[in-house]
Amino acid sequence: xxxxxxxxxxxxxxxxxxxxxxxxxxxxxxxxxxxxxxxxxxxxxxxxxxxxxxxxxxxxxxxxxxxxxxxxxxxxxxxxxxxxxxxxxxxxxxxxxxxxxxxxxxxxxxxxxxxxxxxxxxxxxxxxxxxxxxxxxxxxxxxxxxxxxxxxxxxxxxxxxxxxxxxxxxxxxxxxxxxxxxxxxxxxxxxxxxxxxxxxxxxxxxxxxxxxxxxxxxxxxxxxxxxxxxxxxxxxxxxxxxxxxxxxxxxxxxxxxxxxxxxxxxxxxxxxxxxxxxxxxxxxxxxxxxxxxxxxxxxxxxxxxxxxxxxxxxxxxxxxxxxxxxxxxxxxxxxxxxxxxxxxxxxxxxxxxxxxxxxxxxxxxxxxxxxxxxxxxxxxxxxxxxxxxxxxxxxxxxxxxxxxxxxxxxxxxxxxxxxxxxxxxxxxxxxxxxxxxxxxxxxxxxxxxxxxxxxxxxx
Amino acid sequence: xxxxxxxxxxxxxxxxxxxxxxxxxxxxxxxxxxxxxxxxxxxxxxxxxxxxxxxxxxxxxxxxxxxxxxxxxxxxxxxxxxxxxxxxxxxxxxxxxxxxxxxxxxxxxxxxxxxxxxxxxxxxxxxxxxxxxxxxxxxxxxxxxxxxxxxxxxxxxxxxxxxxxxxxxxxxxxxxxxxxxxxxxxxxxxxxxxxxxxxxxxxxxxxxxxxxxxxxxxxxxxxxxxxxxxxxxxxxxxxxxxxxxxxxxxxxxxxxxxxxxxxxxxxxxxxxxxxxxxxxxxxxxxxxxxxxxxxxxxxxxxxxxxxxxxxxxxxxxxxxxxxxxxxxxxxxxxxxxxxxxxxxxxxxxxxxxxxxxxxxxxxxxxxxxxxxxxxxxxxxxxxxxxxxxxxxxxxxxxxxxxxxxxxxxxxxxxxxxxxxxxxxxxxxxxxxxxxxxxxxxxxxxxxxxxxxxxxxxxxxxxxxxxxxxxxxxxxxxxx
Numbered sequence: 001x002x003x004x005x006x007x008x009x010x011x012x013x014x015x016x017x018x019x020x021x022x023x024x025x026x027x028x029x030x031x032x033x034x035x036x037x038x039x040x041x042x043x044x045x046x047x048x049x050x051x052x053x054x055x056x057x058x059x060x061x062x063x064x065x066x067x068x069x070x071x072x073x074x075x076x077x078x079x080x081x082x083x084x085x086x087x088x089x090x091x092x093x094x095x096x097x098x099x100x101x102x103x104x105x106x107x108x109x110x111x112x113x114x115x116x117x118x119x120x121x122x123x124x125x126x127x128x129x130x131x132x133x134x135x136x137x138x139x140x141x142x143x144x145x146x147x148x149x150x151x152x153x154x155x156x157x158x159x160x161x162x163x164x165x166x167x168x169x170x171x172x173x174x175x176x177x178x179x180x181x182x183x184x185x186x187x188x189x190x191x192x193x194x195x196x197x198x199x200x201x202x203x204x205x206x207x208x209x210x211x212x213x214x215x216x217x218x219x220x221x222x223x224x225x226x227x228x229x230x231x232x233x234x235x236x237x238x239x240x241x242x243x244x245x246x247x248x249x250x251x252x253x254x255x256x257x258x259x260x261x262x263x264x265x266x267x268x269x270x271x272x273x274x275x276x277x278x279x280x281x282x283x284x285x286x287x288x289x290x291x292x293x294x295x296x297x298x299x300x301x302x303x304x305x306x307x308x309x310x311x312x313x314x315x316x317x318x319x320x321x322x323x324x325x326x327x328x329x330x331x332x333x334x335x336x337x338x339x340x341x342x343x344x345x346x347x348x349x350x351x352x353x354x355x356x357x358x359x360x361x362x363x364x365x366x367x368x369x370x371x372x373x374x375x376x377x378x379x380x381x382x383x384x385x386x387x388x389x390x391x392x393x394x395x396x397x398x399x400x401x402x403x404x405x406x407x408x409x410x411x412x413x414x415x416x417x418x419x420x421x422x423x424x425x426x427x428x429x430x431x432x433x434x435x436x437x438x439x440x441x442x443x444x445x446x447x448x449x450x451x452x453x454x455x456x457x458x459x
Numbered sequence: 460x461x462x463x464x465x466x467x468x469x470x471x472x473x474x475x476x477x478x479x480x481x482x483x484x485x486x487x488x489x490x491x492x493x494x495x496x497x498x499x500x501x502x503x504x505x506x507x508x509x510x511x512x513x514x515x516x517x518x519x520x521x522x523x524x525x526x527x528x529x530x531x532x533x534x535x536x537x538x539x540x541x542x543x544x545x546x547x548x549x550x551x552x553x554x555x556x557x558x559x560x561x562x563x564x565x566x567x568x569x570x571x572x573x574x575x576x577x578x579x580x581x582x583x584x585x586x587x588x589x590x591x592x593x594x595x596x597x598x599x600x601x602x603x604x605x606x607x608x609x610x611x612x613x614x615x616x617x618x619x620x621x622x623x624x625x626x627x628x629x630x631x632x633x634x635x636x637x638x639x640x641x642x643x644x645x646x647x648x649x650x651x652x653x654x655x656x657x658x659x660x661x662x663x664x665x666x667x668x669x670x671x672x673x674x675x676x677x678x679x680x681x682x683x684x685x686x687x688x689x690x691x692x693x694x695x696x697x698x699x700x701x702x703x704x705x706x707x708x709x710x711x712x713x714x715x716x717x718x719x720x721x722x723x724x725x726x727x728x729x730x731x732x733x734x735x736x737x738x739x740x741x742x743x744x745x746x747x748x749x750x751x752x753x754x755x756x757x758x759x760x761x762x763x764x765x766x767x768x769x770x771x772x773x774x775x776x777x778x779x780x781x782x783x784x785x786x787x788x789x790x791x792x793x794x795x796x797x798x799x800x801x802x803x804x805x806x807x808x809x810x811x812x813x814x815x816x817x818x819x820x821x822x823x824x825x826x827x828x829x830x831x832x833x834x835x836x837x838x839x840x841x842x843x844x845x846x847x848x849x850x851x852x853x854x855x856x857x858x859x860x861x862x863x864x865x866x867x868x869x870x871x872x873x874x875x876x877x878x879x880x881x882x883x884x885x886x887x888x889x890x891x892x893x894x895x896x897x898x899x900x901x902x903x904x905x906x907x908x909x910x911x912x913x914x915x916x917x918x919x920x921x922x923x924x925x926x927x928x929x930x931x932x933x934x935x936x937x938x
Contacts, residue, residue, distance in 0.1 A: 263828075276832040277841040287830040294830060 001025070004066040004092070006052035006082055007073035008035040010336055011098060011124055013042075014360045015070060020045050027061040030073075053082040055089050063090035070363060071097040072122070076104060080116055087117035096120040096363060100246055120366050125246035127362060128355035132247070132307060132332055133254045135351060136239075143209075143351070145376060147387050147437055150214045151421050152414045154185065154378065154385065155221075158350070159206045166204040170196055177223045181423035183211045185413040185439040186378050191345075193382045195409045195439060209378050211413035211437065213421040235259035240303045240328075242289040242319050243267075243310030244275045247334060247355065251307060252282045263298055265289045267310075289319045295326075305330045309353075313337050320349050378439065385413075386438045386448065390430050395451060402426030407448055409441040460526055460938075467516025468523070468531050469538060472604055473509030476539050477502045480546060482591060487584035494550045494584050501545035508542070529929050532601055536918050539600065540564040543592050552585050557907045564914040565902075566592030567600075568921040569803065571679025571773035571890030572881075572913070574903040578684050583665060586682045590669040596921070597676025597803040598646040598710075606639035645713050646803070650675045653702040660694035674699055675706045677804040679773025679890040686898070687763065687774045696759060696776060700766045704739070707770035707798035708732060730837050731810040735799050738809065739769050742793055746786045755782050764898075769793040771805040773890025775898035787893055791880060794887040805888030805920055807857060814842060814850055856924045861886050864916040871909040881905070885913040886920040 001024045005016050008030040016039060020026045026045040029052050030036050036047040050057030052073050063069070069092045071079035079097040086092040097118045099105055105126070111118045134144045143156030159165050164176055170184050186209040187196035202208065212220050237260050241248050244266035252275075255262050262282040266272040272286040287294045289310070300306075306323035308316035313335050320333040332351045335341050344352050361376050376385050390397060396404055401412060401424050415422040416435040422428055430436055440448050480502035487495040523531070540563050547559035558574045565572045566589050573589075575581060595603065632638045654671035658664055666682050673680045683689035687699060705713075712732060716725040726732050743765050750756040760777045767774040768790045779786065797806015817835045824833050834841040865882035869875060873895075880892030881902070891898040895905070902910065919927050929935055 272832045273834075276834045280836075280839060283824075283828055284832045285828055285830045286832050297829060 001068060002062065002066045003027070004029070004058070004061055004063060004069045004086070006030075006069070006071040006079070007098075008032070008039045008047075009072065009074060010356045011122075011359050012070070012072040013039060014356050015072065015363055016045055017043050018360060018364060027066075029057055029061050051078075053078050053085055055085055058082070058085060058090060063092060066090065066092050068092070068094045069096070071095070073098070076101050080104075080118065083118045084116060094119050094366075096122055096366065098122045098124065098359070100125055102126070102250075120363075122359055122362055124355040124359035125250060127358040128247050128334065128353050129250035129254065131358065132251050132309070132353055133258075135332065136255070136305060136330075137258075143378075144217075145378075145385070146214070147385070147414075148416045148421075148435060151416055151419075152437055153212055153214050153217055154209050154413070155212060155217065156186075156207060156209045156378070159202050159204050159208065165202055167201065169199060169201045171198040177220060180216055180220055180223060181213065182216070182220060183411075183413050183423050184208050185211050185411055186383050193378070195383070195411050195441065209439075211423060211439075213414075213423060237261075237304040238302060239263070239305040239307065240265070240298065240300065240323075241307045241309060242316070243308065243312075243334075244271055244284070245309065245311050248307075248309040249275060249278070251309065252279055256281050265294070265298075289315060290322065292322075295322065300326045300328065303328050305332070307332045307334075309334045311336075313340050317344075317347065317349070321347060324348060382441060384440055386440070387416075388436055388438065388451075390432060390434050390436055392432045394430075394432075396430050396436075397432060398429050400426060401428050401430075407440065407444040407451075410444055410448060411439050413437045413439050460530070461520050461523065463516045464520025464523060465516075465527050465531050465534070466512050467518060467520060469534055470509045470512030470514075470516055472531075472535050472600065473512065473538065473542065474506055475604055476542060476595075476600065477506035477509055479591065479595060480505065480588070483546065483584040483588040486587045487582060490583045492582040492584060494582050497549040497551075498546055498584060498588070501549045504545060505542045526935060529926055529935075533922060533927050533930050535601060536567070536922060540567050540914070540918065543567055546585070546588050550582070550585060552581060555907070557910050558903070561902065561910045561914055562589065563592065564917050565885075565890070566590075566678070566680065567596035568888050568917040569593050569596050569676050569678040569771075569805065570885055570888045570917045570920075571673070572885060572896070572902050572917075573680065573890075574901055574910070576684065576901055576903060578682060586669060587665075589680045590672040590678075590682075593676045593678030593680055594650065594672035597678060597706075598643055602639045603643055605636060606643045641714055642710050645710055645717070646675065649702070649705060649713075653698070656698045656702070657695060660698055661692050662690070662695060670699070671702075674702045674772065674774075675803065677703065677706050677770055677772045677798060677802070677888075679767070681774065686776070687767075688776045693759065696763050699774065700763055703766050703770045703772050703774075707735065707802050707804045709799040709801035710803075711801050712799075728838070731799050731813060734813045735809045738793075738796060739766060742769055742789055746782070746789055749783045749785045749789075753783050765790070765793070768889060769796070770798045771887050771889040773884075775891060778897065778899040780893050780897040780899065791883060791893075794883050794889045797887055807854070807887075810837065811850055811853065813837070814847065815854060818847055818850075853924060856928065857886075860916070860919055860924055864912055864919075867912045868909050871906045871912065873905060873909050877905075881909075881913060882916060885916040888917060888920050 003019050003024050003026045005012050005026060005028045008028050012028065016026050016028050020043045027048060028036065028039050028045050029048045029050060031049065031051050033049055036049055039045060040047045048057060048061040063086055069083065069086045071082045073079055076099050079099060083095040083097050086095055095118050099121050100123055104110060105121055105123060110116050134146065145154045168176060173184065184196055186193060187200055188207040189203065235258065239255055239260050239262045241252055241262060241264040244264050248264060252262050252264050256279065263285060264275060264282050265285045265287055266275055267288060269286055272284050276284040285298060300323065306320065306328040308319040310316055316333050316335060317340060320331045323331050331349060332353060333344065333349050334353045335344065336354060336356050341352060341354060377383065378385060412424055414437040415424055415428060415430060417431065438448060480498055484495045484498035487493060487498065541560065543563035543566065544559035547553040547562055553559035553562060561574050632641060650671050653675050654667050657670055658667035662670065669682050681687065687696065709731060712726060712729055716722065719725050743762055746765050747758060747761045750761050756777060763776045764779045771794060795807055796812050797808050798804025800808040800810045814835060814837065821833045821835055825831060835847055836842065861882055864886055865878050868878040868882055877894030877896055880894055881896045884890055884892035896902050
């Protein structure tokens, strides 16, 4: 496939790398020669220096033959215009644009074949903010991911040393959770993530992911009995956000709606003024988040949630470590660079958010062929989650799951039939047009994809 | 500065005002109560002055600077107050020159303080002229002029800005003439509605028209000595309360609501409106508790009098000076807060008090968060530092003016309670005060010098201090 990527920033860089490594012909356009050089040095792609929305630049990058255009410059208007140019002049089939400004995104009428021809709007900051707020609402979980519009959630949690989960086998889990339908789809022991079997025993300090219907999340968390946050609803919590960039602003806005009391520390005085003007009840503080005096002034020791969301990874990590020293219960760290993501566990920071990864997976999801709708990763990335539609030709239909031969290290975590969610047991069967949530090891991904690809006999 | 343009504009305002004097002449013809000739004479005198000024001014000014705007508005209010007194003199209702001036100024500024007694035996034409003056002054005669005379479109905004009350002045429409028209249409519609309602509730048509004009203008002149106490009807009192409250709301808000089909939400989402309602409710509760516990009044009296003073109207259904002292202090405070900005009411305006209060809270929050960035906000919009500063300037000047007026009053030999309350009642355009100028008496007993000082206070209060004071600064006159 011929792919055109506009903008060689964090997002553009990462997507180019992924797509190029999967064997696509990628061209990257940027108006910064140094950034382009970095791209050219790292991967096998064509680079074009120029302004992303200019027709000549696009033509030079081979827009006439491109099937996919991803406009990921930092400027919303450039991205939108580039999509229009690619549509009108070059007839590029699929166009995706990164749009940050919520005001544009909130008007879906703007986009369409005869309007602004954009097939997919990506907003890294929104994706990241959404997942932060999601986690905020289920703090006893380390991670929370939504699938099928929130009908199914995958909750990541640690087995606490003295809880009633420690020491039980998965086959006994249903007794602990009070008969609630849930399915453990991933298990980590000694940093090794794998798909568990019924015999797997949970030990204190292990991490697991549970598939659960969206409406049962509250009850499940109550059963699991994480003591720390019991009784503190969103409205009663004190949140300190560091960094008032796009992500910080959106998160503060969302938390305000939940009734939480929020403080936000921003370094840039102009931005701080802007935030104070646009946020309603949030207390905006101008200063350095790594300044001990400032943190104590704002009584960091009474904070329930510390969200480090600046654009600077180092500040986020150091800030989170300081918060940890003050025994803040729930710390979220935003990290962009892959090298840090691996280090986080060592430093004792468990909850990380990476807008770049979230965005890249949102785009890749769209690019993948077949009937695979959603794709994300669990744990350190060795396990992948897929939401796929079981077509009439699929090989997995109407066989009880206990007898179904799935590729190695693969489980079905949930079946979505219309509006219904089925957390499966051995007798459950997949019917045509069901959506299936699969968890699989990265190495088996190809095989799983094949299960859902449109079969030859279909044509 | 364009002196000729200023003179011409004043001239046309005077002519407009003179034509207004013809209406009372018609009223006296209708009631055949005499005085029609006197009104015609007054009108002719006034009109000829206006025509001379227009002739001298030479024609519509090509452009007006903001300085000209201030000059025209300030002069217009002084000159029209002066000319509005001519009918009182020609008809002989006020034998004293100062009394006529006082009545006229009090009317035009919608204060509603009166020196006339025995209102029930004064010719209807005079009563009508008093009410009509309040009505003209309520929405602002210059706003009216901008609305009906497209000639003034050029410098319209300058005039408009100098006359309408409030810290922030919005144009409702693209053209200032349209804005002025919209405001006057709403004003007119409210007056007509109020008139019909009062008439249906049992007033005579003449009384209904008069009271409609003085209610919607938040003026407070009545056609009876007992003011609203003359009517022992719950309907009349209730309707008057509703129309006083409505007229005390920002007309911009009425306009916005009208465009959205009168949804409650366009009102309830406004911070100033919510504060206005809460503030008046709180006053009613406190005053009600004090009054009812001591048995000195009834609920309906409490509601009526409180709304009347809090909106700075000045009607009374009973002598609230006889209520416990606590109520007097509350009503005194209510005068200063006044009605909403952009309404026909007086006082400092609810939005200003709200902003000052928020500014105070901001300083307290700053002590808790030394590095916090805290904005003063109204309707989720930050109010810029310069507006807040202007507000402080306004507050200080307003209070200084009040103090000066009160002190000057005491120099004329008026006792302390009367000086303090009369000064407040006039500068906030409310009307009745306490002491010898209480709701049961008039301003007639005050010495002439005191009346002069109070007239000055009324105009100052109506033009919200700045428009008037800017003329007193030497820099204004420098080229």
